[in-house]
Amino acid sequence: MPTPTEIPASHRDLVESPGVVVLSTVGADGYPQSTANWYLLDGDVIVTSLTRSRQKFRNLVAHPKATLFFFDPTNQYRTLEIRADAAIEDDPDLTLLKRVLAHYGQDLESFGGPLEDRVVVTFTPHRAVTFG
Amino acid sequence: MPTPTEIPASHRDLVESPGVVVLSTVGADGYPQSTANWYLLDGDVIVTSLTRSRQKFRNLVAHPKATLFFFDPTNQYRTLEIRADAAIEDDPDLTLLKRVLAHYGQDLESFGGPLEDRVVVTFTPHRAVTFG
Numbered sequence: 685m686p687t688p689t690e691i692p693a694s695h696r697d698l699v700e701s702p703g704v705v706v707l708s709t710v711g712a713d714g715y716p717q718s719t720a721n722w723y724l725l726d727g728d729v730i731v732t733s734l735t736r737s738r739q740k741f742r743n744l745v746a747h748p749k750a751t752l753f754f755f756d757p758t759n760q761y762r763t764l765e766i767r768a769d770a771a772i773e774d775d776p777d778l779t780l781l782k783r784v785l786a787h788y789g790q791d792l793e794s795f796g797g798p799l800e801d802r803v804v805v806t807f808t809p810h811r812a813v814t815f816g
Numbered sequence: 817m818p819t820p821t822e823i824p825a826s827h828r829d830l831v832e833s834p835g836v837v838v839l840s841t842v843g844a845d846g847y848p849q850s851t852a853n854w855y856l857l858d859g860d861v862i863v864t865s866l867t868r869s870r871q872k873f874r875n876l877v878a879h880p881k882a883t884l885f886f887f888d889p890t891n892q893y894r895t896l897e898i899r900a901d902a903a904i905e906d907d908p909d910l911t912l913l914k915r916v917l918a919h920y921g922q923d924l925e926s927f928g929g930p931l932e933d934r935v936v937v938t939f940t941p942h943r944a945v946t947f948g
Contacts, residue, residue: 704892708840708848715899716840718885753850760836767847
């Protein structure tokens with residue numbers, strides 16, 4: 685594993701709060717794909733839960749370089765961009781999914797999404813860029 | 817020029833309002849780059865003003881496939897992703913920059929950014945994906 689780039693203290697609150705992050709991956713056709721995601725800060729890395737059926741999962745398998753874009757919901761010009769290396773592991777017991785859901789005040793029962801074929805994606809920060 | 821994919825009527829308001837869009841390009845190192853941008857809907861295409869000194873400009877020259885991610889500031893789960901082909905032209909008279917600024921209630925005097933080496937980037941929608 686590479687040594688994570690530190691998340692700047694000035695913008696760490698954007699990563700700690702249970703907001704959404706815009707995750708951008710790169711597709712086989714060369715276009716970026718961007719989606720809103722739930723996530724969890726886990727020490728120096730950011731983790732999220734995906735299912736194997738999603739295009740972003742396939743993109744990350746083929747091209748494990750992604751960017752996470754955080755913004756302050758009260759000030760759209762205060763932003764944090766984290767370019768990251770992605771690593772994927774299975775989550776057969778949904779351990780990580782449960783942790784992510786708990787961060788958003790949810791559990792497996794209240795969560796409406798699919799529970800099959802869940803994986804953990806760990807994003808190790810490679811570069812951080814702040815604005816505002 | 818390719819024929820633009822239509823912007824879905826259900827989410828067209830997100831593109832018409834003077835908010836920020838998260839523009840993702842792909843860098844030479846393979847990482848996406850994401851930044852918050854002002855923009856203007858111009859018929860069926862989306863235009864923005866950049867300077868030649870920005871990394872996203874260099875990314876777009878080398879790799880003219882980009883993604884624009886719009887979200888509803890009052891509902892982060894209502895989103896529109898537009899994957900697009902980018903074309904670049906000079907803007908020596910700042911005609912386009914002035915139009916973009918006017919959409920945000922600004923003009924060249926109130927605008928604090930650089931006026932040199934401005935280009936117009938035209939994003940022709942290739943695919944649109946909506947949520948919420």
